[in-house]
Amino acid sequence: MARTVWDSTVGKKTVMAVSGLIMLLYLVVHMIGNLKIFFGPGEFNHYAHWLRTVGEPFMHYEWTLWVIRVVLLAAVVAHAVSAYQLSRRDIKARPRTYVHRKPRAGYATRTMRWGGVILGLFIVWHILDLTTGTVHSGGFETGKPYQNVVDTFSTWYGNAVYIVAMLALGLHIRHGFWSAAQTLGAGSRARDRALKTVANVLALLLTAGFIAVPVGVMTGVVS
Amino acid sequence: MKLTLRVWRQKNADAEGTMSTYEVDGISPDMSFLEMLDTLNEELILKGEDPVAFDHDCREGICGMCSLVINGEAHGPERTTTCQLHMRSFRDGDTIDIEPWRAAAFPVVKDLVVDRSAFDRIIQAGGYITAPTGSAPEAHATPVPKPDADYAFEHAECIGCGACVAACPNGAAMLFTSAKVNHLNVLPQGAPERETRVLDMVAQMDEEGFGGCTLAGECATACPKGIPLTSITRMNREWLRATRKAGKR
Known part of the structure; x- marks a missing residue:
C-alpha cells in the first residue's frame, strides 16, 4: 500500500497534505507558546523550561521534545521531497508555455513553490539562530530564551527575515490548508466556504501571532 | 470585422513551430470562431498556401473535438466550446492569439491539432x-x-x-x-x-x-x-x- 501511495501523484499529494497538517498543528501550538513573551522573562523562560520536562516522570528530561522534533523533521522531509518530485513532474508535463499568458490562479496559489523554499530556508536559519545559537547575533545563552529572542529582534535583518518568512507562511497556509482538505477528500460544495474561511483565519492568526513578537521587541513592549 | 490573427503554425510533430500573423477581413460578428478560421483557410487555399489545421467535428458543442487556446484561454473568452464561441465576443480590429492545447501528454500533430x-x-x-x-x-x-x-x-x-x-x-x-x-x-x-x-x-x-x-x-x-x-x-x-x-x- 505504501508503494501505491508513493508512486501515485494523488498519493504523494496525500503525503503532502498529512505532513502539512502535522506542521500546521505544531505551528498553532508554537505560536501560542511564543505569546508568553508578553508576560515577561519569568513566565517565558519557565515555559521554555517546561517544554523540556513535559511527560515527566514517565518521559526523561527532553524526551518528549525530541519525539516532537523527530516527528517534525519527518514531516518537513516528507513534505519537501514530495513537493520537489511533484513539481518536477508538473513542470515536465507543461514543456512549452503559452505565448499569450493569462495568470488567473490567486497569488497564494502561484507562490506555493517559492514560498515553500523560502520557508525551508527560514527554518534552517531559525534553528541555527534560536535553538543552537550558531548564527545568533548577541551572546547566545542556553536556558535564557527571552534574552535570545530580544537579541535576535534587535537587529534589522533578524526582523526582516522573520517578518518576510511569516508573510510567506500566511500565504502558504491560505492555499495549503484548503488544498489539504481537498486532497484528503474532505471538501464538498457545501463545505467549501467554511474550509476557505478556516484557511484564511488560520493564516491570518498565525501570521499575526508570530509577527507580534518582533513587533513587540521593535516597539519596546518586550525588552 | 477586420482582425489580425497570430496563429501557431507547425508542419508536423517533429518540426519547430512558430506564431504566424494573418489578416482577415469581412468577418461577421454572427460567425462562429471556427467559421472565421474557415474563412482564413479559404483565403490561404486560394493563395496556394497551406491551410491552418485545427480539430472540429459536430460544431454543436457536444463532441469535444474542437480545442484552441484563444488569447491564453482554453476555448476563448466565453465559457463554451470554440465552435459555440461567436465573433461578437471580439471587437473589430482585435489581435487574436490562437495556440494549440499545451501539455506533454498532448503532443502537437500539426498546427493547432493535438493528439x-x-x-x-x-x-x-x-x-x-x-x-x-x-x-x-x-x-x-x-x-x-x-x-x-x-x-x-x-x-x-x-x-x-x-x-x-x-x-x-x-x-x-x-x-x-x-x-x-x-x-x-x-x-x-x-x-x-x-x-x-x-x-x-x-x-x-x-x-x-x-x-x-x-x-x-x-x-x-x-x-x-x-x-x-x-x-x-x-x-x-x-x-x-x-x-x-x-x-x-
Whole structure:
C-alpha cells in the first residue's frame, strides 16, 4: 500500500497534505507558546523550561521534545521531497508555455513553490539562530530564551527575515490548508466556504501571532 | 470585422513551430470562431498556401473535438466550446492569439491539432462498466436515487475536450479523470468496479505524463461543461478509500 501511495501523484499529494497538517498543528501550538513573551522573562523562560520536562516522570528530561522534533523533521522531509518530485513532474508535463499568458490562479496559489523554499530556508536559519545559537547575533545563552529572542529582534535583518518568512507562511497556509482538505477528500460544495474561511483565519492568526513578537521587541513592549 | 490573427503554425510533430500573423477581413460578428478560421483557410487555399489545421467535428458543442487556446484561454473568452464561441465576443480590429492545447501528454500533430489519445487510454483503464449486452434492460431493474442520478449526469456531461489539461498550469488531467470516475462510481451499475476503476484510471493518468493537481482551479474555470472543482476532491476520496481497501486485501 505504501508503494501505491508513493508512486501515485494523488498519493504523494496525500503525503503532502498529512505532513502539512502535522506542521500546521505544531505551528498553532508554537505560536501560542511564543505569546508568553508578553508576560515577561519569568513566565517565558519557565515555559521554555517546561517544554523540556513535559511527560515527566514517565518521559526523561527532553524526551518528549525530541519525539516532537523527530516527528517534525519527518514531516518537513516528507513534505519537501514530495513537493520537489511533484513539481518536477508538473513542470515536465507543461514543456512549452503559452505565448499569450493569462495568470488567473490567486497569488497564494502561484507562490506555493517559492514560498515553500523560502520557508525551508527560514527554518534552517531559525534553528541555527534560536535553538543552537550558531548564527545568533548577541551572546547566545542556553536556558535564557527571552534574552535570545530580544537579541535576535534587535537587529534589522533578524526582523526582516522573520517578518518576510511569516508573510510567506500566511500565504502558504491560505492555499495549503484548503488544498489539504481537498486532497484528503474532505471538501464538498457545501463545505467549501467554511474550509476557505478556516484557511484564511488560520493564516491570518498565525501570521499575526508570530509577527507580534518582533513587533513587540521593535516597539519596546518586550525588552 | 477586420482582425489580425497570430496563429501557431507547425508542419508536423517533429518540426519547430512558430506564431504566424494573418489578416482577415469581412468577418461577421454572427460567425462562429471556427467559421472565421474557415474563412482564413479559404483565403490561404486560394493563395496556394497551406491551410491552418485545427480539430472540429459536430460544431454543436457536444463532441469535444474542437480545442484552441484563444488569447491564453482554453476555448476563448466565453465559457463554451470554440465552435459555440461567436465573433461578437471580439471587437473589430482585435489581435487574436490562437495556440494549440499545451501539455506533454498532448503532443502537437500539426498546427493547432493535438493528439488526445491519452484520454482514450485513461478511459480504457476503467471508464466503463461491465454489463451484459443485448436487448435493452428493464428501466426500473436498478433503482438509482435521484440525487445520485443528477450527480452522475453532471459528470457525464464531460465531453473529453481537454480544456482542463490545457488550462492547468501543471498540464494535469485530474478534472477529466475525476469526471469519468465520479460519473460511474456514484451509480449502482458502476459499483462492482468502484475501487479498481479509480486506482487504474489514476495510474494510467500518471503513466501518460500528465502533471499533478495543485488546486489552482483553472480547469473548472475553463471547462465548457461546468464540471466542478469538487469533482477532484471526490475522486481523491474515492482513491484513498480504494487504496485502504486494497491494502486490507
